[in-house]
Amino acid sequence: DEIAMQANGEERVKAIWDVFQSKLVRRGVDLRSVQATEPRLSGKAWHMTADMQNGISQENAKRISKLIRDEGPKGVKAQIQGDELRVSSKKRDDLQAVQRLIREADYDFAVQFVNYR
Numbered sequence: 001d002e003i004a005m006q007a008n009g010e011e012r013v014k015a016i017w018d019v020f021q022s023k024l025v026r027r028g029v030d031l032r033s034v035q036a037t038e039p040r041l042s043g044k045a046w047h048m049t050a051d052m053q054n055g056i057s058q059e060n061a062k063r064i065s066k067l068i069r070d071e072g073p074k075g076v077k078a079q080i081q082g083d084e085l086r087v088s089s090k091k092r093d094d095l096q097a098v099q100r101l102i103r104e105a106d107y108d109f110a111v112q113f114v115n116y117r
Helices: 010-026 058-071 092-105
Strands: 002-007 034-036 040-042 045-052 077-081 084-088
Touching: 002 010, 010 034, 010 045, 058 077, 058 084, 058 092
Parallel strands: none
Antiparallel strands: 002 045, 034 045, 040 045, 077 084
């Protein structure tokens, strides 16, 4: 999804961006999931766009999958399904260990965990 911001001055567009970021933080959205362009002048108004990242890229999914295979507990399987990475295990403790492992890896993109089963 793309968010468009428009204002009369460059500082005002940056102020809108700051307010938008604070609203995202308040709602618990990781700021690494939003990429913004530099403010640009178009006619009389300044424009700025921000893209919300949905899902995970194949390259990043492969990096996480390799991390799980190399350092994760035995019996944990990681599958890339479209724009998400599915991790399965018989033990819930193993899934929690994988979550800890991924959080500690500190990637440059946002990671979200859903659906314990």
